[in-house]
Amino acid sequence: MSDDRRLEVLRAIVQDYVKTSEPVGSKALLERHRLGVSAATVRNDMAVLEEEGLITAPHTSAGRVPTDAGYRLFVDRLSTVKPLSRAERTAIEQFLGGAVDLDDVVSRTTRLLSSLTQQVAVMQYPSLSRSTVRHVELVPVGGTRLMVVLIANTGRVEQRVVDVGRDLSGDELAVADLRSRINGAAVGQLLSMIPARLASVLDAVPVDDRRVAESVAAALADAAAADTEERVVLAGTANLARVGTDFPTSLSSVLDALEEHVVLLRLIGGMSTLASGEAGDAVAVSIGHENPYEPLQTTSVVATRYGVVGGLGVLGPTRMDYPQAMAAVRAVAHYVAEILEG
Template sequence: MLLLKALIERYISDGQPVGSRALSKDSEFKLSPATIRNVMSDLEDLGLIHSPHTSAGRVPTVSGYRLFVDMLLTVKPLQSEEFLRLSKSLTAKDNPADVIGTASRLLSELTQMAGVVTLPKRELLYLRHIEFLPLSNTRVLVIFVTNEQEVHNKIITTSKLFTSPELQQAANYLNSVYSGKSLLTIREAVLKELQDDRERMNQVMLDAIKMAQLTFESSTEKEDFVLTGETNLMDFSELSDRDQLRQLFDAFSQKQGVIHLLDQCMKAEGVQIFIGEESGYQAFHHCSLVTSSYSVSDEVVGVLGVIGPTRMAYEKIIPYVDVTAKLLGAALNPKSASPS
């Protein structure tokens, strides 16, 4: 396995197929090129390396990278200046979108690859306050505040015309019952009340619940993400094929596949890595994604990560992603302590 580790590290560093002669010159191995060729042949039979085209050298397969990442990798901690740059940049801001954009940009700049951060899931936001303002006819402007300071606006169309006092009564009722609860909890409670408890509800309560349903019903919009530095991927020879690039950029623009892939990472703790076809998407067959979820108030709300070629320096990328996720969560939740 040490020979496989050396081969993969050399390939990641140089980007060229690695031959037995190159490995035999490594001072760590006191083996002849012939012996190394035999070992490489065994590794090839195991599906861990392969020979591209007619080259005498070998490159890792996805299985080889997976074994390397899971068992042979030595992760390097961030240097102090890198940590300071991240911690100074990822601080609490008035607009959470700004700190999310900063996290994506920093990941891209530090790795020279693409940095991606999903926006916090709406159902994991917590209602602090809601107001209704009358517009024309039956249109109502809803203003609601979530978490610490996030303000949202939405226009709903009601089934009847409401006066300003009636809208104020509805808002007062919803604030008294649902303030501090997650939007997901509110949606479920609203549906249950409309189905089960109509008879015990007075008209103010019923009107309020109906307006809450219009406000917090599941959005048909795709969950979004911030992607920065995707053009960096054009600089890697293994991703420079025109068809590969077109597939990759189409996947970025369509978003759905990327979101589905990143959503899988919310179900597991710590850093997650998809290598090549492990992603399940043709567009990412020559890419790796190193991701980590980030949390606000001890609840996972999103995922961030780095997208690059399978030939990436995993030992450096992993700590960038891990530390950035912790700092982003702390910045979005100023009451929490900064990670050490």
Template sequence: MSSSTAQRRTKVLHAIVADYIARQDPVGSKALLERHNLKVSSATIRNDMAALEAEGYIVQQHASSGRIPTERAYREFVDSIHTVKPLSQAERTAIVSFLEGGVDLEDVLHRSVRLLSQLTRQAAVVQLPNLAVAHVKHLEVVALSPLRLLLVLITDTGRVDQRNVELDHPCNEEHVAKLRDVLNQALAGRTLADASVALSQLADPQGQQQRLDPEIHMFALRCITVLIETLLEQPNDKIIVAGASQLAKATQHLSHELLEALEEQVVVLRLLANAQELGQVQVHIGQEDSDAGLPGASVVSTGYGAQGATFGGMAVVGPTFMDYSGTMSKVHAVAQYVSRVIGGE
């Protein structure tokens, strides 16, 4: 096959994919000639379509119908998209103003998936921060009463956890200040796993007990127990979903399958786990990976984070006939702005 024939068939394939995405109707040779400037005869187009069908790029549902793209066709189409087109100034301004209204990281993430769903008219998901990369930023210790303390643990990924600590003996403000200093020395700057080890060492009577002022020893042990048992536990990864009802615009069968996958979260989390490079958009089409596939659906994903570290992934989930170029640009833009907001830029 000559290079000119290969280039023409690629152009025909892209035209079929574009038409099917726009209309969700099988595409025939006559429609291609009417809608696209292909500059060849209808017989040539029919021959090209027959070749593309033989190669597994398009299928014919029945003898008299046009063709529809296969997952292989969508993959070739997506791989031909070399740059992510920028959004308009109005779109960028709307994204920034909406995301900057978030009160904390989780609120920003809730806003991001709602926004992505509205922009793409598909379902959107975002993974809450990956705690494996989280570092303790600060522990605040507040005296609610002489016999009750409030611990507020803050990580650099924006996670904030609060726990009460009940005491057997009254604790004054001087004790609270000493507790805050000692515990932060053990926690600040460490990953959650390393911080848990440091707290265990601090409480070890055989090793590090001498580091604890006798006046706060019992208070510190109570705080350490609460921190290790609750605050430093790493919960299962979770995702936030918005716009699942948008899937009702797809076929009823597809909508049901996607809703089940979103509810179970396992498949989506597996796909998001691969979206760990900031600024890089990935497209997963249908069942390309049988272990993490969504039949009839595509996932456009990327990572978000701050200071070069990826906190998690975000994605749009929809039918394989989604607008790939537009969806890729919107996912890329929203992730970039989320990263800027949480990075304080």
């Protein structure tokens, strides 16, 4: 029973500290929470929590604040993450549903997450390597040039202009036939499978169209292999200034770290992969020194995967409203996946 009670005391300390940013004392706990025990018992529980490294005294005052380990225990012991309200979910759906293309989806998603959580929102662009083909379009653009447009199921568009060695401006039937053959072989397939899938197309096209087909196949293979995973979008960096005192060293080191997009991609990508391995729509949380990149060890990251194509999350100080951030990240990821993969 004492362990359960101490967990309640820890939960109360985390909640109060997140809300007030002030160290929490036993008197304040008794005033704000119905703990059902005496002040002496609360002080004893706080002493045990401090001995276990779950809370600490930032200075000589009687108040205590959670440590990284305390936040971790708090997050791990969350039995459920309170879902967003119906009004919040409707607002998310309507805001994201108004996007006109992939770039707009990403921009709206990061702005929305930043607004919901008051943290820095981070989103990885959908990975082409895990996307499938929605449609391939072939458009003659004059002379011997042909525009090859690859549209993924996520809405991502890659296009290449190739010289096919033949003027197709007056040969709509040949273009239409090749377009039909390519879509028949490629639609619904992983982009990584395009070269193999198009091999049968090359064998079946008329000899006179073989060079055109080979040029198109090469362009599609190049588009499918485009290194688009190395893109990440941020929103809400200014939110860090609002809580600048939460960073014990320097806010500038955190801001500098946010400029390292490769680091953010590895962090968000790794955490979202971890979340995808859990049951259901799990959310991964990395707290303080759990972050492998030293300049971000004064921050916490909450992330998940949207669909099977990318990761998104929020980054902020360890004094974060974890249940609210986890609920927002999970809900937004759900709607993004519906939009991009629906």
